[in-house]
Amino acid sequence: MVKPESSENEISRDRLAELLNEDLCREYQAIISYVVYSQVLSSAQYMDIAAQLETHARQELDHALIISRQIDYLGKMPAVTPRPVRTSKNAEDMLRFDLENENETIHNYRDRVRQCEALGEYAMAEQIRQILVQEQDHQIDLATALGEDVPDLGRWPEAGKTAKQV
């Protein structure tokens, strides 16, 4: 494993709150995309994944609440704007958008755990670890529905975008 950069060890609480607000905007994006995609993926082929996406939607709301609480704890105001949600009429495209977003989310939360620990915020690191467990489940559900291997995010974004280049 690559050691964290020294800059990560020098993170401030204000910078951590800013980064958590970016995470929160990604959680809002995930809620919206899973709400919509779970309802429009209607063909028989995608029934199982559509039901899983409904579960993801509820879990993403839990994540948004947990992240907001951490931002408030750091003395900052939680953000209110989702990252843009991509849409498509093509079911496979929708699943791929979700998978790419989960890859990015996992990459970011792995950094966040290290940053929380660098600040001695071990309880916050633990909360983010628990979110990370669910995000990795989402990633596995989506990769499985697409018939792909789960991307190796150790080398993300290269590996996250096209697993075959690795």
Ligand SMILES: [Fe+2]
């Ligand atoms: Fe999430």
Ligand SMILES: [Fe+2]
């Ligand atoms: Fe997720």
